[in-house]
Amino acid sequence: MFNVMRAELRKLRRPTLLVSTILVVAALTALFTSIVYLRANSGQGNGQRGEIISPAILSQAAGLVYGFKIVSFFLGITALCVFASQTAQEYTLGTLRNLLVRQPSRMKILSGKYLSMVIFAIALVTIDALVAISVSYGLAPHAKVTTTAWFTSTALSLLGRTFINVLLTTIAFGTFGMILGLLFRSPISAISTGVIWSLILETILGGVVSSTQKWLPGQNFDNIAQGGSLTVSYKWSMGISAAYLVIGFTIVALLFKRRDVAN
Amino acid sequence: MTSAISVTDLTKVYGERSALSHATFEVPLGTVCGFVGPNGSGKTTTIRMLLGLITPTGGTGTVLGESISHPERYLPQVGAMIEGPAFYPGLSGAENLKVLASLGGFPKERVATLLEKVGLADRGGSKYKTYSLGMKQRLGIAAALLPNPKLLVLDEPTNGLDPSGIQEVRNLIKDLASEGTSVFVSSHLLSELEMIAESLVMLREGKVLFAGRTQDLLAAQLATLVAEPEFSVDLNKLVDIAIRHGREASVEEGTVHIVADAEWGATFNRLAFNAGITLSALTATQATLEETFFEMTGE
Numbered sequence: 142m143f144n145v146m147r148a149e150l151r152k153l154r155r156p157t158l159l160v161s162t163i164l165v166v167a168a169l170t171a172l173f174t175s176i177v178y179l180r181a182n183s184g185q186g187n188g189q190r191g192e193i194i195s196p197a198i199l200s201q202a203a204g205l206v207y208g209f210k211i212v213s214f215f216l217g218i219t220a221l222c223v224f225a226s227q228t229a230q231e232y233t234l235g236t237l238r239n240l241l242v243r244q245p246s247r248m249k250i251l252s253g254k255y256l257s258m259v260i261f262a263i264a265l266v267t268i269d270a271l272v273a274i275s276v277s278y279g280l281a282p283h284a285k286v287t288t289t290a291w292f293t294s295t296a297l298s299l300l301g302r303t304f305i306n307v308l309l310t311t312i313a314f315g316t317f318g319m320i321l322g323l324l325f326r327s328p329i330s331a332i333s334t335g336v337i338w339s340l341i342l343e344t345i346l347g348g349v350v351s352s353t354q355k356w357l358p359g360q361n362f363d364n365i366a367q368g369g370s371l372t373v374s375y376k377w378s379m380g381i382s383a384a385y386l387v388i389g390f391t392i393v394a395l396l397f398k399r400r401d402v403a404n
Numbered sequence: 405m406t407s408a409i410s411v412t413d414l415t416k417v418y419g420e421r422s423a424l425s426h427a428t429f430e431v432p433l434g435t436v437c438g439f440v441g442p443n444g445s446g447k448t449t450t451i452r453m454l455l456g457l458i459t460p461t462g463g464t465g466t467v468l469g470e471s472i473s474h475p476e477r478y479l480p481q482v483g484a485m486i487e488g489p490a491f492y493p494g495l496s497g498a499e500n501l502k503v504l505a506s507l508g509g510f511p512k513e514r515v516a517t518l519l520e521k522v523g524l525a526d527r528g529g530s531k532y533k534t535y536s537l538g539m540k541q542r543l544g545i546a547a548a549l550l551p552n553p554k555l556l557v558l559d560e561p562t563n564g565l566d567p568s569g570i571q572e573v574r575n576l577i578k579d580l581a582s583e584g585t586s587v588f589v590s591s592h593l594l595s596e597l598e599m600i601a602e603s604l605v606m607l608r609e610g611k612v613l614f615a616g617r618t619q620d621l622l623a624a625q626l627a628t629l630v631a632e633p634e635f636s637v638d639l640n641k642l643v644d645i646a647i648r649h650g651r652e653a654s655v656e657e658g659t660v661h662i663v664a665d666a667e668w669g670a671t672f673n674r675l676a677f678n679a680g681i682t683l684s685a686l687t688a689t690q691a692t693l694e695e696t697f698f699e700m701t702g703e
Contacts, residue, residue: 148506155494235490238457239547242484243508245456245476401458 145244145253146260153227153261162223166265169215170272174208178280199277199286202296206303209273213307213366216269217314217359218339224258224315225331228322238402247398255319262311270304303368309379310366314339316386317358323393358385408433408555408586409454411472413463416449422610423449426463429605429615431588436581438597438618439590440697441607447590448487450607451559454588455484468555480508483553488563489544493533497524497543500532501550510550518546523572537564545573556580558589562596574600594697606697621696629662629669631676632685645675659685 153159177194185193199207231237244250281288290296317339321331339359347354354360354373361378369375409431416424424446431437441447452458454467456475470477491500501515519528522542527535535543541564548556558577562570570593577587577600591597597604597618604621606614614621631642642660646653649671652663662672666688676683 144507144509148503151499151503151506152492152495155492155499157494230492234492235487236492238452238455238486239490239504240507241457242455242479242482242486243504243550245479401452403452403458 142249142253142256145240145250146256148240149227149254149257150260153223153257158223162219162265163268166212166216166219166268167272169219170208170212170269171276173212173215174273174276175280177208177211178277178284178286182284196284196286199281199284200288200290202290202293202299204286204288205274205277205291205296206300208277209270209300210303210307210366210368212269212273213310214359214363216265216307216311217362217366218336220258220262220265220311220315221318221321221335221339222332223261223318225318225322225335226328227258228254228319229326229328229331232326233328241402248394251394251397255316258315258319259312262308262315266304266308266311269307270300274300303366306368307366310362313362313365313382313386314359316390317362320386320389320393323397356381358382361385406433407431407466407469408435409437409465409467409588411450411454411463411465414450414453414460414465415462416446416453416458417461424453424607425610427607427610427612429612431586431605432603433586434581434584435602436577436587436589436600437603437605438594438601439588439605439607440592440594440597441590441613444609445607446610447607448559449610451484451486451557451588451590454557455479455482455486457486478555480551481554482557483548483551483555484557484559485544485548485561486557486559488560489540489547491532491540491543491547494531496529496531497535497539497546498528500543501547504547504550508551510552514550514552518549521549521576522546538566538569541565542569545576553585555586555588558587560591561589562591562593570596627663627665628689629664629666629672630685630687630689631660631662631672631683632658633660633676634682634684638681641679641681642676645679646672649675 178199182196194207198204231240240250241247278288318331318335321335322328325331325334343357343359347357347360351372355377361373361382364370364373364378365375365382369378407430412428414424414427415422427446427450439447439450449458453460454465454472456472456479460472465472468478468481492503495503498515498519501518502512505512505515516525516528519525522545524539524542524546527539532540532543541561545558545561548558562573565573574596577589581587589597589601601618603616604614604618605612633639633642636658639655639658639660643653643655646660646662646664651668654661664672669686669688673683673686
C-alpha cells in the first residue's frame with residue numbers, strides 16, 4: 142500500500158497539477174478572505190450566503206479562522222476534481238493495467254491512492270490556512286479589526302479544530318470525487334457530474350426546499366467545515382456524510398475489485 | 405516447473421460471445437514463444453487472463469508454476485506490455501518508469517539502465533506526450549523489463565517501430581532468452597517471429613489451432629517445387645508429368661508449382677529431360693510461417 146502511495150505522490154507532485162492547484166487554492170482563499178475584510182465596514186453581506194460579519198465579530202478569537210473556513214466549499218470542489226480525475230484517468234489512459242500488473246492487489250491500489258490523495262488534501266488545507274491567516278492579518282488594520290484575541294489559546298485551539306474540520310470537508314468532497322471517478326471511469330463525466338451536483342443542483346434544491354439541506358451530501362460536507370449551522374448540527378453532518386461516503390465507497394470498491402480490466 | 409505458462413481449457417465468455425474457448429497450451433521455460441492469430445482471435449484476452457486483469461470463465465492455468473487465480477504470487481517476476489504502451493502524458497519517460505518502480509518496489513537505479521537499454525537515455529527527461537510512437541513503444545518495453553523478469557509478456561512490441569527498431573527488439577528478445585528469460589510475444593510480424601520463436605501458439609476465433617515447436621509446424625507443411633521450363637509451351641506438359649507421378653501441380657505466373665519435397669526435385673528434373681523439356685530453373689521452397697498462418701487461419 143505504501144509503495145502505491147509513493148507512486149501516486151510522484152504523479153500528484155507533477156508541476157502542472159501541483160502548481161496550478163496551489164495557485165487556484167491560494168487565489169480563491171485570498172479572494173474570499175479579502176472580501177470578508179474589505180467589506181467588513183460596509184454594513185452589507187460579506188460572509189457566506191449574505192451573512193454580515195462585522196469588525197467586532199472578526200476581532201473575536203474566531204475571527205482568525207473565518208477567512209480560512211469560508212473557502213472550504215471551493216476547496217472541497219477542487220479536491221473533488223483532483224480526486225475524480227486522478228482515479229478516472231487510469232481508465233482513460235489505459236494505465237490501470239500497468240498498475241495492476243505491478244500491484245495485483247486491487248484493494249492495496251485503492252488504499253494507496255486514497256492515502257496519497259489525503260496527503261494532497263492536507264497540503265491544500267495547509268496552503269488555505271496559511272494564505273487565509275496571512276491575508277486576515279494583513280487586512281485586519283484596514284478593516285479596523287483588532288487581533289489581540291487571535292493569539293490566545295482559545296483562538297489557537299479554534300484554529301486546530303477548524304483545520305481538522307476543513308480537512309474533513311476537503312477529504313469528504315475528494316472521496317465523493319473518487320467514488321464518481323471509479324463509477325464513471327472517465328474524468329470528464331466524473332468531474333462534470335460532481336460539480337454540477339454539488340455546485341448547481343444542491344444549491345437549487347436546498348434553496349427551493351430548505352428541509353432537503355439536511356440530506357444533501359455536499360451541504361453536509363461543507364457544514365462540517367463550518368462546525369455546524371443553526372439548522373443542521375455538526376454531529377448530524379458528520380454522521381450522514383460518513384454514511385454516504387462509506388456506502389458509496391464500499392460499492393465502488395467492490396466494483397473495482399471485481400470488474401474486468403479490459404481497456 | 406518446466407513451463408513458463410501452462411493453460412488447460414482456458415475459456416472466457418462475454419455474454420453470448422466466446423472470446424477464448426477451451427484453450428490448452430504450454431510455453432516451455434526459457435524459450436521464446438510466438439502468439440499469433442488474426443485480430444479478435446483472443447490473444448489479448450488470453451494475455452489479460454494470464455496477468456490477472458480479467459477473470460477466466462472456465463479452465464485453469466499456471467504462470468511460473470503458480471495458479472493464475474493468484475497473480476500476486478508470480479507477477480513480481482513478470483514483465484508485461486499489453487495492448488501497446490500506456491503512460492501518463494504529463495510525466496517524463498523516466499518519471500513514468502519511476503512511478504512503476506515505486507509501485508513494484510524495484511530499485512530506481514534500474515530506470516536509467518533501462519532507458520539506456522531501449523535507446524531512450526537522451527530523451528528520458530522529455531514528457532511522454534512528446535514521444536513518437538516508436539519511442540512510446542520502447543518505453544513500454546523498458547517498463548516491462550523493470551522487474552528483471554523471469555517471464556516477459558509482450559503484446560505487439562514492434563508496433564510503430566522502424567526497421568532498425570524492429571531489429572533491436574528482435575535482438576533484445578534473443579538476448580533475454582539467452583539469459584534464461586521466457587518470452588511470450590504476440591506479433592503480426594510473422595517473419596520476425598519465425599526468426600526468434602522456438603515455439604508457437606496459433607489462435608483463430610478463440611480456439612487454439614496449433615501449439616508446439618515452430619519447426620514442427622513448418623515441417624508439417626508440404627514443400628513446393630517451382631519449375632520453370634525453357635519454353636512456356638511446355639508448362640502444361642510439366643503439370644501432366646507431375647500429376648502422372650501422383651503429385652499436385654498447377655501453373656502459376658509462368659512457372660509450375662508442384663507439391664513435393666526437395667528430394668523429388670531430381671526425379672522431376674529427370675522426368676522432364678526424358679520428355680524433351682529443358683528446365684531453366686528448379687527450386688524447392690518451404691512454406692514460410694506467414695504462408696502457413698494464412699493457410700491455417702483461412703485469412
